[in-house]
Amino acid sequence: MENQNKDNKVNTDKSRNNNLPKVFLHGPLHGPPNFSVTILRPNPSHNFHILNPSSILPLQQFIATNPHHASSIAAIVTINLHPVNADDIRLLPSLRFICTPSAGTNHIDLSECRRRGIQVANAGNIFSADVADMAVALLIDVSRKISAADRWLRRQLHATSWDFPLGSKLTGKKIGIVGMGRIGSEVAKRLEGFNCMISYNSKNKKPLVSYPFYSTVLELATNTNALILCCELNDQTRYIVNKEVMLALGKGGIIVNVGRGGLIDEKELLRCLTEGEIGGAGLDVFENEPHVPKEFFSLDNVVLSPHAAVVTSGSFNGICQLVERNLEAFFSNKPLITPVI
């Protein structure tokens, strides 16, 4: 009797799942940032069915072995910033929604999504505070040589004196923020507490923002002691920090990147750091993650962070819930919680 009940339940669940729209988890399980499989777990209350809850893999690989699913996938959740390009999208005639647990969407071919009428949701504002905290952390760390001093001190087994070089002052410095969106404005709010003088560059001057605006990153760099990159990566912002910008920032200047690696010409940055043409850098992102050019590892004027700005133990649950709520909303024909397009 019990067995029969169990069998009935399994059959009912199976038939229910067959009728639900299909969601595919797209990405390598491991990669930067380190979002684990737990970002979306099956739940009987869902109005969708997760096709591959415990085996996250690239879409093309999944379809090659499960071709019958090509026409059934209605939504994709991207994991670890795995790209969704036009070829992926063309594989899925029923695709109507892509949800990314990230603020940035540069890994998704948005033009193709627009052309096909596919909706996209991102992480909205949920990471802004954590990313802003990290941006400020990297800025103080580079200025005041915190990580470098910690590394140095751990080697001083029998120190009789402490002759570590002085850091430079943060309070009162001129800080240029590139990208005055949610994250940029959270960074500005924090740095006001340090009496820093904020100015910014963004695609357009923001009518509600009172900080001085510079229409180019070059002008911003010329007039500030540090640049904090909080903008999106797209065709207009790729290599927005190039050799000219770094030279304008100058020997004492600091660059913090919590956006995307591709915002900076990484080879040129490495050269400027090595030759002392800028003062230092705090980097949470890199051009070719998880690869970090090994030449960075021997530099004391750089702080390296493994794409950790976006996520803390406190924000991870929030992002899991947000992905779930966006999917529930989409499949109930309600407005997305955090729509991109």
Added chain:
Amino acid sequence: MENQNKDNKVNTDKSRNNNLPKVFLHGPLHGPPNFSVTILRPNPSHNFHILNPSSILPLQQFIATNPHHASSIAAIVTINLHPVNADDIRLLPSLRFICTPSAGTNHIDLSECRRRGIQVANAGNIFSADVADMAVALLIDVSRKISAADRWLRRQLHATSWDFPLGSKLTGKKIGIVGMGRIGSEVAKRLEGFNCMISYNSKNKKPLVSYPFYSTVLELATNTNALILCCELNDQTRYIVNKEVMLALGKGGIIVNVGRGGLIDEKELLRCLTEGEIGGAGLDVFENEPHVPKEFFSLDNVVLSPHAAVVTSGSFNGICQLVERNLEAFFSNKPLITPVI
């Protein structure tokens, strides 16, 4: 003729110096914090004469070889927090002024100074912003594992994934400040930008401070996620953070010390960090500097800093000028710039 002029000048200088009150630079040249000899250099415009401009050493050692100076020294400038105890003071019958280029004065026997009517000046407010910046830096660094992640990443020569443990959120946390003086209030101002909820403990409730006040550090620890120690070290504050306080702070709790090492029971702290009874610590000061117990060096939940909070390349010139201005004022019978007693 030229030589005779030079001789005359030397004689005039010598006779002028003989008539000026004598200042002694007291301390070991090297030590924590790393204030070099340049803190006070001879200058013909001074209304005092520096006895030992290029050979900073302890007072007792100097007097042993120069006993005739015992009765001529009118002022002491302490270097590298070198102690001025009652025995030192008793050696110098003409001593009337002690100037320390530090905010804290726990290395000076203030009771003996009061008894003898010796005036004391410190660094006043000049370090407050830099120390507050460091306190916030250490707090974010421990919370978000910045130094630990940097160390980890530098070892990932051929990383294929980034599996470093998540940090914990700083924004919105409850922060307890111990010592709501100049530095404490600068720390509070900065942490408001992170939407932190501030409360504090100090000798007395401050009528002009609106943050919640706890009359003991134990209560403060019970009600907060992190303690930041910004208070003086004296008989009342020694080991103000003991085992009971650490257990009250709890497994996720963080301690930041930018005050003095003696504020914390260092052995107990080490045990709590090792056994996970508190979450982490950011330490700029230690009980027996420059010695740091080597057991700290293998811990990833601690950030170590070589007593670097007080000084940056930007504040060093300021402190040199302040020492000079206090001495000039004292020997002109004007009020001290930054009097302690």
